[in-house]
Amino acid sequence: MQLSEPPRSYGNMQQLRIHVSIAVSVAAMLVQHLAQTAQPSEPIVPIPAKIPGDAKRIAIGERLFHDDRMSKDRNESCATCHPLDKGGMDSLPVAKRPDGSKHLRNTPTVFNVGLSATYNWDGIENTLEAHADRIVQTLMKMTWVELIARLRADSAYVSSFEAAYEDGVTRANILDALAVFERSLLTPNSRFDRFLRNDHNAMTQRETRGYRLFKRYGCVTCHQGANMGGNLYQKFGVFEDVSKKNVAPLDRGRVRITNVPRDEYVFRVPSLRNVAVTAPYFHDGREQELSKAVETMGKVQLGKALAREDVDLIVEFLRTLTGEFRGSLVSAPSVEAKP
C-alpha cells in the first residue's frame, strides 16, 4: 500500500486507518518484546540460551570429541587441547603435540564457535564440518578409511550412529556429529548478557564504564556480533608493525591462504567471549596478561596509548564476558586461578 496516494473513498480511508493501527500495535508489541529480550540499541547481542541440535547427535559428537581413537597414535583427542572444564583451550602460548613438538599457533577456545563465521586464526574454513574434516586428516593424522573402521569396530558407536542417522557410521555423519556438538558449546548467561537483557544490577558501575569505553574507543568495530569477534579479518598492527614480536616462527596470517599482499599479517578478529579465562592471548600466545593485551590493542589497532585507568575499566568489563557452560561458570585451569 502506498501511503502517499490519497485514499479514494471513505471505505479505503477506513481500511488505511485499520492498517495503520495494526502496524502501530505490532510495532509496540515488537518494542516491548525487544525490551524484554535485549536492548535493541546495543551493538552486541547476548548469546542465545537455547542449545541448538539433536540431542542424540550432540551425544555422539561429545564422545568423539573426547575419544583418543580420533588420532592416529590413539594418544590425543580434541579435548586434549580444548578441555571443556578449562575454558575450552589448553592455556599454552602455542599448542603442543603429544611428542612435545609445538604447533604454530595458540589454541582458540571451542566455546561459542557456532557463533563465528570463519575458523582458525587465518579463517581458512567457513564451516565447522569443513574445519573438522581438515583437522582429522592433518592434526590427528587420520585417514577416513581408518577412522571409520575404528568406529565401526565399536558396537556402542554403531548403535548410537544408527539411532541418530539413517546410514550409520559415515564420514559425513562423523563430521555432522562433531559440528552439532561444537554448536552446542554455547556459554550463555554471562553478567554482560544479563546486563544486555536489561538486568542493570548484573554489572557494576565500573564495569559499565568499561563497556562504554569499549564502544567509545572503537574496540566494538572489530569485536562485534554475538561472539564479539569471529566474523572479520584485520591486520594485527594497523598503527605499528608487531610481526617482529612473534614468539613462534613468523606466521604471516591470511596471506598464506589468499596470496594477496595486503593480507600480510591479517588475522581473523578473535571472539572476546570468556576472554578472561582463555589466556595467553594473540595468535602466537605472546601475551599472558589481559591488561597488556588491551594496552597492545589500543596502541597497535587504534593508535592510542590508553590511560591506565581506562585499561583497568576495560579489563573489568571483559571479565563480565565469562558465561556459563552446563550451569557453571566457564573456568580457567587452576594455575590461572591464583590472584
Ligand code: HEC
Ligand atoms: C594439538 C592440539 C589440538 C588438538 C588435538 C585439536 N585442536 Fe582444535 N585447534 C588447535 C589450534 C592450535 C587451533 C588454531 C589453528 C590455527 O589457527 O591454525 C585450533 C582451532 C580449532 C577450532 C577453530 C576455533 C576458532 O575459533 O577458530 C575448532 C572449532 C577446533 N580447533 C576444534 C577441534 C576439534 C573438533 C578437534 C578434534 C577433532 C580439535 N580441535 C583438535 C589445537 C588443537
Ligand code: HEC
Ligand atoms: C582494527 C580491528 C581491531 C580493533 C579496533 C580492536 N581489536 Fe582486538 N583484536 C583484533 C585482532 C585482529 C586480534 C588478533 C590479533 C592476533 O593475535 O593476531 C585482536 C585480539 C584481541 C585480544 C586477544 C584475544 C585472544 O583471545 O587472543 C583482545 C583481548 C582484544 N583484541 C581486545 C581489544 C580491545 C579491548 C580493543 C579496544 C581497546 C580492541 N581489541 C580493538 C582486532 C581489533
